[in-house]
Amino acid sequence: MTVQLQEQDLGDGAAQTGGTPGRGGAPTPWSRIAALALGVVSLLFVIATAFAWPATNAGPRDVPVAVVAPPAVTEQIGAALAEGAGEGAFDLRPVADRAAAEQAIAGREVYGALVLGPGGGEMLTASAASPAVAQVLGQLAANVPPQVGGPLAVTDTVPLPEDDPRGAGLASAVLPLVIAGILSGAASGLAVSGRGRQLSALALLSGAAGLVLGAVSQLWLGGLAGSYWANSGVLALGVAAVGALALGLVRLIGYAGVGVTAVLMVLLGSTLSGVQSAPEMLPSGWGTLGQLLPPGATGTALRSVAWFDGAGSGPALLVLGSWVVLGLLLLLVPGRSGGNRG
Numbered sequence: 001m002t003v004q005l006q007e008q009d010l011g012d013g014a015a016q017t018g019g020t021p022g023r024g025g026a027p028t029p030w031s032r033i034a035a036l037a038l039g040v041v042s043l044l045f046v047i048a049t050a051f052a053w054p055a056t057n058a059g060p061r062d063v064p065v066a067v068v069a070p071p072a073v074t075e076q077i078g079a080a081l082a083e084g085a086g087e088g089a090f091d092l093r094p095v096a097d098r099a100a101a102e103q104a105i106a107g108r109e110v111y112g113a114l115v116l117g118p119g120g121g122e123m124l125t126a127s128a129a130s131p132a133v134a135q136v137l138g139q140l141a142a143n144v145p146p147q148v149g150g151p152l153a154v155t156d157t158v159p160l161p162e163d164d165p166r167g168a169g170l171a172s173a174v175l176p177l178v179i180a181g182i183l184s185g186a187a188s189g190l191a192v193s194g195r196g197r198q199l200s201a202l203a204l205l206s207g208a209a210g211l212v213l214g215a216v217s218q219l220w221l222g223g224l225a226g227s228y229w230a231n232s233g234v235l236a237l238g239v240a241a242v243g244a245l246a247l248g249l250v251r252l253i254g255y256a257g258v259g260v261t262a263v264l265m266v267l268l269g270s271t272l273s274g275v276q277s278a279p280e281m282l283p284s285g286w287g288t289l290g291q292l293l294p295p296g297a298t299g300t301a302l303r304s305v306a307w308f309d310g311a312g313s314g315p316a317l318l319v320l321g322s323w324v325v326l327g328l329l330l331l332l333v334p335g336r337s338g339g340n341r342g
Contacts, residue, residue, distance in 0.1 A: 047267060060089040060136055061287075063280045066101040066113035066124075067092045073116055081140065098124075105129075105157055108304060108312030111278070112137040114144075114152070121151075126158035128225070128307035131167045132277035158307050161222050169223015170302060171276040173213055174295050177235060178265045180209040181242025181294070185327070186258045188243065189250030195331055198251075202243050210236025226306040234305050234317075238298030241320040242269075244327020245294075252330055268293060275299035291316070294323050 067074050074094055081090050093110060095101050101113035105126050111133045113124040123141035125134040134156065141152035160167050184205035188198045214232030218224035224231050242265050249257025272282060272290030279287030279296065290296035297319035304313035 058132075058277055058281050058283075060133070061280050061282075061284055062088055062091045063133055063136075063278070064091045064093055064110040065137070066095045066104045066110045067116075068095055068097055068101055068113065069116040077114060077116075077144070098122075102157055106308060106311060108308050111280075116152075121153070123152040123154045125154060125156050126307075127156050127160045127165075127167070128158040129303060130278035130281070131160065131165075132281055161225055163222030167223070167276075169217045169221045170299065170306075173217050173223075173235070173302075174270055174273050174275050174299060175266070177209075177213060177238050177298060178242055178270055178295055180213065181206070181239045182246050182258060182261055182265065184209060184239060185243035185246025185248075185261065186250060189247045189257070190255075198247060198331070199328075202240065202247055206236045206240035206243055209239045210234075213239075224302070224306045226309075230305050230310075231302060234298065234302045234313075237317070237320045237324075238294055238301075241294035241298070241323035241327075244324045245330070246327075248327040248330025248333075252333055265293065265295060269295035272296060273299050292319055294320055 067077065069077065071094070074092060078090075078092050081092075092114075093104070095104060095113070098113075098115050101110075101115060101124055104110045105113060105124060108129065111126060111129050115122040115124060121141075121144060123137055123144075125137045127134040138154050141154050144152050159165075161169075164170075184202055188201040188205065192198045192201045210232045213235045214224070214228055217235075218228050218231055242261065245264075246258060246261040249260055251257070253260070269290070272286050272293065273296035274280075274282055274287050274290050275296070279291050279300075281287070282290065291300060297316040301313045301316035301320065304310055304316070
């Protein structure tokens with residue numbers, strides 16, 4: 001009799017609390033199932049859009065290009081480019097001469113330069129700045145009309161390494177960098193106690209990850225130029241920027257912080273980084289957003305440090321530093337009690 005009463009009490013409790021599906025509890029309400037389906041479909045829509053839309057709508061948008069030519073010729077070229085590549089595809093910037101054009105390319109002010117003169121014309125490119133943009137400029141050089149000096153010879157002033165002429169080494173480093181950052185932040189937040197030790201663990205893991213990623217991309221695959229130590233430092237800062245956010249969110253909201261970081265950095269950061277092409281090749285506005293996230297900022301800073309002596313890396317490094325600071329601020333917010341987040 002006592003056993004029957006206990007079983008009846010347990011059954012009533014399960015019914016009151018909603019029960020466990022498939023174990024005699026109350027069925028899940030259809031409204032909850034509909035909400036779950038709507039949430040999953042909405043998430044899939046966002047994921048599919050984030051991955052497919054930038055790729056299918058890639059094209060030049062306000063790509064800065066220097067021009068060495070008389071003003072009248074520059075206007076003709078601008079009109080021809082607008083007709084062939086679309087209005088607003090290129091931002092033509094007049095410069096004095098070829099030396100000034102090369103300086104603008106080396107300073108990462110422009111992606112290339114049209115040099116026109118009485119003896120013919122030349123297109124200066126920099127495949128290290130963006131293989132995709134260099135390819136577009138090369139196609140334009142072949143289509144410049146003869147009346148303004150075309151077709152143009154193409155000179156790659158800052159080429160990619162011979163071992164990686166398409167820049168795949170740099171592009172393929174973005175996702176491993178994001179994963180390393182998430183793992184470093186999660187491990188520091190979940191397996192280490194005390195803020196000071198969590199920060200020390202994150203710094204150690206980020207530095208080690210930067211050295212490993214640099215060794216693979218540069219020493220093994222030959223995908224980077226310049227100083228191995230400088231490149232590894234940029235990669236380590238990128239890992240730390242992602243990891244600091246993960247660490248701060250883990251302390252603030254627990255395990256869910258890992259998921260939030262992954263969605264933000266993988267779904268948005270990686271797809272909008274512009275590393276495989278250029279920020280100016282992404283749909284309007286999305287390239288700018290990508291440069292405000294660690295993956296895009298790391299790619300830009302790494303290009304600048306590896307091939308352009310750090311020129312143009314300031315804004316990207318500032319973005320990475322800001323994400324690190326944000327993670328530190330989140331770490332100072334009183335988080336969930338218990339566990340290793342004390």
